[in-house]
Amino acid sequence: MKKMTKISVLILMMAILLMGCGKSDANKADTxxxxxxxxxxxxxxxxxxxxxxxxxxxxxxxxxxxxxxxxxxxxxxxxxxxxxxxxxxxxxxxxxxxxxxxxxxxxxxxxxxxxxxxxxxxxxxNTQVAIVLTDSGINTLEDLAGKTVVLQNASTASDAMDQNEEFKNSLKELIKVDDNVQALMDLKVGGSDAVVMDEVVARYYVEKEQGTYKVLDTTLSEExxxxxxxxxxxxxxxxxxxxxxxxxxxxxxxxxxxxxxxxxxxxxx
Missing domain, CATH: 3.40.190.10 (Periplasmic binding protein-like II)
Known part of the structure; x- marks a missing residue:
């Protein structure tokens, strides 16, 4: 009986302690x-x-x-x-x-x-899109089958590619670089055939360097x-x-x- 009483007291003390901790966290001010x-x-x-x-x-x-x-x-x-x-x-x-x-x-x-x-x-x-050179002859995502695509590492463009496995698997190579500036430089010098990036960014470059780039109509994801x-x-x-x-x-x-x-x-x- 005494043993049961000690156990009951111990359980009660633990419960009070846990309640106190919970109350402390709940009352912690967001500063x-x-x-x-x-x-x-x-x-x-x-x-x-x-x-x-x-x-x-x-x-x-x-x-x-x-x-x-x-x-x-x-x-x-x-x-x-x-x-x-x-x-x-x-x-x-x-x-x-x-x-x-x-x-x-x-x-x-x-x-x-x-x-x-x-x-x-x-x-x-925003959406994720593919941007290509205007004179590349590439007009659809299907045209990129067997070709090289580049994108920014740890970006939502990378996530979008993972969500479009059929398209991703159709590529010859998928290259990841540090930023979109480097990705577009690779595209310009012929190191890749397309860049997957945010549409907001793609439209900015299409406007900035008119006649150089075009954005393919099909989007890979919305966000x-x-x-x-x-x-x-x-x-x-x-x-x-x-x-x-x-x-x-x-x-x-x-x-x-x-x-x-x-x-x-x-x-x-």
Whole structure:
């Protein structure tokens, strides 16, 4: 009987301890927004070779659609925007180790990222497409059978290829490089026959270098761009969402989109 009493007391103590831990976690304050305000800056991690979302211009200044939007959001929060170029395939690690405060650079929403991060509301729609040289004679995805395709490593273009196995298996070779600039250089010099990339990026280059490239009609996947924050940093995420919604109502998001891609691709309501 005494033995049973001791066991019951032990179980009760463990239950109280677990309840206390749960309550402590539940009551833990989310200071993410205040932390940003206290330090006076929002550190944005990006691939700085990803036009028109974020890239270096001729004066080596980082510019682009995401940069214009982020600057305005940071201004409304009352902090400076700090731009930090990162290796795109290490973006999650850069965020987790607090080297950056957010991933904001054509960052695609998917289930895996939703489970690991706090994501903003989607702010732009996009698709994955193949871009080829205008005089290549390639007009459809089927024309790429037995040919070489290049894309950016650790990108949604890579994910799109994995989702289109029949097309992927029809290729002679699939090459992965560090960024889209390198991918397009390979295409120009004959190192590949096509580049798979974000339509927003492809349309930018088609417009910038008229007569050089064309985009094939068939898309490989559809997606939405979001901003990635650390898991649990809901206060900062919601503050950014608020400003994105305000900017959409004011017509400012549409204006910035038209500036960089020629039309309004934003989807914030």
């Amino acid at each position: 993410s927004l205040q932390d940003i305000k206290d330090k006076g800056s929002l550190v944005l991690g990006l691939d700085d070779a990803f036009p028109p979302m974020g890239f270096k211009n001729d004066d080596q200044e980082i510019v682009g659609f995401d940069i214009d939007v982020a600057k305005e959001v940071a201004n409304r929060i009352g902090v400076e925007l700090e731009l930090t170029p990162i290796s795109w395939d290490a973006k999650e690690q850069e965020l987790a180790t607090k080297h950056i405060d957010c991933i904001w650079n054509g960052f695609t929403k998917n289930a895996d990222r939703e489970s690991k991060m706090a994501l903003s509301i989607p702010y732009m729609k 939405e761009y979001v901003i990635g924050f650390r898991k649990g940093e809901n206060a900062l995420t919601e503050e950014v969402n608020k400003h994105l919604k305000d900017m959409a109502k004011e017509g400012l998001l549409a204006e910035i989109s038209e500036k960089w891609v020629g039309k309004d691709l934003t989807i914030v309501e």
